Each structure stands twice: as structure tokens, then as C-alpha cells.
Amino acid sequence: MSEPEGLDEKTGAEAADGLGIYDEDGVVSAPFLAHIGAAIADRDTITLRQEVSSLHQSEIGDLLEALLPDQRLALVVLMGDDFDYTALTEVDEAIRLEILENLPNAQVARAVEQLDSDDAVYILEDLEQSDQDEILAQLPFTERVRLRRSLGYPDETAGRRMQTEFVAVPPFWTVGQTIDYMREEQNLPESFSQIFVIDPTFRLVGAVDLDRILRTGRGTKIEDIMRETRHAIPATMDQEEAAQIFEKYDLLSAAVVDDNERLVGVLTIDDVVDVIQQEAEEDLLRLGGVGDEELSDRVWTAARSRVPWLMVNLITAFLAASVIGLFDDTIEKVVALAILMPIVAGMGGNAGSQTMTVTVRALATRDIDIYNAGRIIRREMGVGVFNGIVFAILIGAVAAAWFQDYNLGGIIAAAMIINMFVAALGGILIPLLLDRVGADPAVASAVFVTAVTDVVGFFAFLGLATWWFGVY
Numbered sequence: 001m002s003e004p005e006g007l008d009e010k011t012g013a014e015a016a017d018g019l020g021i022y023d024e025d026g027v028v029s030a031p032f033l034a035h036i037g038a039a040i041a042d043r044d045t046i047t048l049r050q051e052v053s054s055l056h057q058s059e060i061g062d063l064l065e066a067l068l069p070d071q072r073l074a075l076v077v078l079m080g081d082d083f084d085y086t087a088l089t090e091v092d093e094a095i096r097l098e099i100l101e102n103l104p105n106a107q108v109a110r111a112v113e114q115l116d117s118d119d120a121v122y123i124l125e126d127l128e129q130s131d132q133d134e135i136l137a138q139l140p141f142t143e144r145v146r147l148r149r150s151l152g153y154p155d156e157t158a159g160r161r162m163q164t165e166f167v168a169v170p171p172f173w174t175v176g177q178t179i180d181y182m183r184e185e186q187n188l189p190e191s192f193s194q195i196f197v198i199d200p201t202f203r204l205v206g207a208v209d210l211d212r213i214l215r216t217g218r219g220t221k222i223e224d225i226m227r228e229t230r231h232a233i234p235a236t237m238d239q240e241e242a243a244q245i246f247e248k249y250d251l252l253s254a255a256v257v258d259d260n261e262r263l264v265g266v267l268t269i270d271d272v273v274d275v276i277q278q279e280a281e282e283d284l285l286r287l288g289g290v291g292d293e294e295l296s297d298r299v300w301t302a303a304r305s306r307v308p309w310l311m312v313n314l315i316t317a318f319l320a321a322s323v324i325g326l327f328d329d330t331i332e333k334v335v336a337l338a339i340l341m342p343i344v345a346g347m348g349g350n351a352g353s354q355t356m357t358v359t360v361r362a363l364a365t366r367d368i369d370i371y372n373a374g375r376i377i378r379r380e381m382g383v384g385v386f387n388g389i390v391f392a393i394l395i396g397a398v399a400a401a402w403f404q405d406y407n408l409g410g411i412i413a414a415a416m417i418i419n420m421f422v423a424a425l426g427g428i429l430i431p432l433l434l435d436r437v438g439a440d441p442a443v444a445s446a447v448f449v450t451a452v453t454d455v456v457g458f459f460a461f462l463g464l465a466t467w468w469f470g471v472y
Contacts (some may be wrong), residue, residue, distance in 0.1 A: 021059055028066040036063065040074045047221055049074065049082050061090025064099075073102050085111040089122045097126055104387055110140035112147075116190070117164040121150045123161065126387050149264065158242045159235035161254040161275060162265030165189040169195040171205055177216030192266075193252050197226045202262045204255050205234055214433035232257045235264055239275045241393060244273045244366065279364070282442075320345070323455050326469050327462035330469065336403045340412055344461045346455035347391060348419035355380050355427025356449050377428055384424025388417035388470055411468055415461035419453060426452040 022027040039047040052060060052075070054199045064072050064087065076083050076099055085108075100108060112120045112135060123131050123149065134152065136144050146164040153159025162405065167188055169178050178195065182188060195213065197206040207224035216225055232255045233242050246269065256265040311427070324331075324341070331337050359376075362368040368376055390412035400409025430448050431441035 021055065021063065022401050022437055028062050033063075033066055035040060036072060036075070037067070040067075040071050040078065043078060044082075045078050047333065048079055050131060051080050052079060054085075055084075057086040058090050059086035060084055064088075064091050065095060069098060073099055075237060076103065076351035081110065085113060085123065086119050089119050093126055096123065100127060101131075105134045106138060109135045113139055113143060117143075117146055117265075118161060118268075120147055121160060125151060125155070139412040153235055154245075156239045157235065158233045158239055158256050159265070160236065161239050161242075161271045163189065163271070166196060166255075166263070166266040168198045168263055169190055171197050171200070171223035171226065172222070172406055173222050174218060175213055175216045175220050175222065175225070178213060178222060179218070190238045195221055195222075196229070196255055196263055196266075198263055204229055204257055204261055207255065211323050232261075233267055234259070240279045240364070243248060243272045243275045243279070245415045247276075274416075314449050315449070315455070316431075316447060319451060320454035320458055323458045324461075327443045327466055330462060330466040334465060336399075336405070336408055337462060340399055340408070341458055343395060343411060343413050344415050344419055345454045347395075348423040348457045349414065349450050351384065351387060351420050352423035352427040352449040352453045353446065355424050356431055356445050357382075359428045359431040360445060363431060363441055368432075374462070375424075375434065380424045380428045381421065384421040385417070387424075388420030391418040391420065407468060411464045415457065415464055419457040422456045423449070423453045 021028060021032050024388065036048070036051060038044075039051070052063070055063070064075070067075065074093065088099065108123075108131075112123060112413065115123070124135065136147060150162065150164060165188070167182065174183075193210055195208045195210065196204060197208065199205055207229045208222060208226045212225055217292070231245055231249055231251060233245060235258050236255050240253075246267075251269070253266050254266045255263055256267050256406055258264050269372045313443075327337075359368065362376075394406070395416055396409040396413030398409075400406045403409075426449050429454070433444045434441040434444050434448075
């Protein structure tokens, strides 16, 4: 979510003794945390409302994450209706659920009713279905229908992230009618930058920016100044694809439409920034094989999320070990091989990870496709050969001097070139293949790339050594 502004200054509320929420490093300061903790312990609701109510939602989110688990719930309960529930969109999922599951559904319903629809959906979507139904049943009919529609879209789609509050007018209205409507209507969004134009069936016809409205005479019809909405986003579109459209066309907001091209919501830049951050974090975590783990997760949850790919990694490790076992006689005769072979595999693994990371990111941003894949593959092959030669010369010279054996230096140099080339090739082909078969390359690539570089590295180095020393 949005970051606190002016971290080097005292932001939000300040205590009577001049405490600021953030220290010089931009984290919640220990004195402020102790001050809030003492107020919670004393059940001092007056102090809590004075200190916390004026904080920005992102600052309250930082405060919640810094507090102890029992203090978080106590803070929300003590502040009652003065607590800004938008702050729950700023914290880890585990913390949000921990708070919501310990609050009465009636209290959550009162809070959700005051939120923008996108924030309300963000809070409700992780709750149990029974809790969702009970909370929604307590909301006004219109609000309930809007939220149910948003929650009905798949996870991580534009329909889940959209805001259902928007301004829409018919094309035959005049600018004056539109301005009067915006002045008199009580249920408009708190902020918006454009007005959408719809036909009687609610199909999207176009849009008008607010600045165009303000610069046009009252008698002009909306249809005369509207522009066609070329970047309407389907509600079922993946949120990452929607974010890419915002990035490509420098949008501040975009209409969200259903399968019948009817206007159902609006996606705004603040939500898109959150999506970009969320997707980047997910890709980074998946590359490490830890899924959607968060720092606030409990030991069991974190351990369970890491086990599957550690198990796959164990299997591939046994595969690499079996390759070493094929050459145990050679290793017994030339002990130096046991010392040097981790270097070949390790360098190949790092080179493969570099290529894999670039490829996975290119797939996520759609910078690589069927038209440029061949060129990029050839480039990575060239990079692999070049780096292989550079490090072959370096490692070969070190190994020859270390063990006083030029044959050994030549063997490890040749194995290094082979493995660096294979690492570059595997680092790009494996993610491309996984993406083609519908698997997530960010999740699965690392284990397979490591397996390939280990197996090829060991086989190339020990195989060459067995052949060379067998001949001579």
C-alpha cells in the first residue's frame, strides 16, 4: 500500500511529550511504541484516539505490525468506531485475519460499510465464506450487491481490485447537468479524475476527463466532448495484466467492464501501484520456492510452505549424487577432483540463476514472446560461452598452480565452459518450457535449473577427468 510521507519528519499524531511515530530509520520508534503500549495496558481510550486517529492509514498499519499480537486486537477494540479499518489493507494477511477473526461480525460489518468498495473487498476476501455471508447480510442492499459482485470474480483479477463507486452519465446530458449532478449527488467517490459515459443498458460509450468538463461551456453535450475509452479493462483480466496496461499507457484510472461491455467499476492508479508491488514480491518469493509466505506467518505455516520444493530439491540432489557415484573410482585415484568439483557445479548454478531470473521477469512483463525468443536464446548462449571462457581461464590457472597439474587445470577449464553454456541455456529454456505447459516458471524454475547445472557440471568434470586420466 502507500508509503508514509516525510519519514524524516514527525508524521501523524504526536504525543504530548513530542514523540514522533517514526525514528530516523523510518521504522516505528521505540518511544512511540512504548507510549501506545502503555495506553493500551491502561485502557486509555482518550490517549489512543488522540494519538492514533490522526495517523495515516499506512502509519496505523506500520503501528499494528510493530505491536504484539494481543496489543493489536486491544487497540482496535478500545478505539471502537474511531479505528480506521482501511489500515487493515496495509498489513500482512496473517495479521489482518488475526484481528478480524477476533472481532464480532457486526462490528466488522459497520466498519466495512464506511470503506470504499475496493478496500472492503480486500478485507472480506480472505475471511471464511460463512463470515463473509454474515457480514454482507448486515449491509444495505446496494452495498451488499456491489460487494458480492466483486467477490464473485476470481482472485487477483481486475474485478477484485476495482472500486465500484464511480460517476457515470448519459451522452445526451449537458456539461451543466453533469456539474449539477456532481454537486447534488451524495454517493459519489471521494476522489475521481474522469466521468464515464454510458448508454441506457449501462454499456460503456466513452469517458470525459474532469479538466475537460471545467473548460467547456454548460450548454455543450457530453457526447460532443467525450473520448472513446480505448483501454477498458475486462473484470476477469489478471491484475498483473491490468497493471501492465496502466504502465504502457500512463493511465491514472481505467473503466472495468463485464463480459457484455457494461461498466461495473473503475481501477485507479493507487490500487495498481499496490498490485505491482504485490506481484513483484510474489515473483521474488516464488523464485526462492517459498510461495506467498509472510513475515507474520507462524512457524508451522512458514515451514509447511517451504517443504514441497525442498522435497523436490532433495530428489534432484540425490540425482546429482548418483552422477558422482558413477565416478567414485576416478575420485579415489585423483582426490583433487573431490575438492574442485563443487566449484564447477556452484558456478554453473549461479550462472543459471542469473539467466533464469532475467527470463522469469521477462515472462512476467511479457517482454519475451515467440517473435524475440530465438534472439534472446542466442544471446544467452553467447553470454554463457563468453563467461565460461573467462572463468575457465581463471579457474584453470588457479587449479593448475594449486595442485601442480596442468592436466587438472585443463579439465576443469573445459568442464567450466560446458557447464556455463548449459547453465545459460537451461536458465532460459526451462522457464520458457514451464510457461508453455502452463506451470508457473517463478515457482518451478529454480529447482530444475539447479538440478541441470549440478548434474551436467559433475558429469562434465568427472567424465572428462575419467577419460583423460584413463587415456594417459
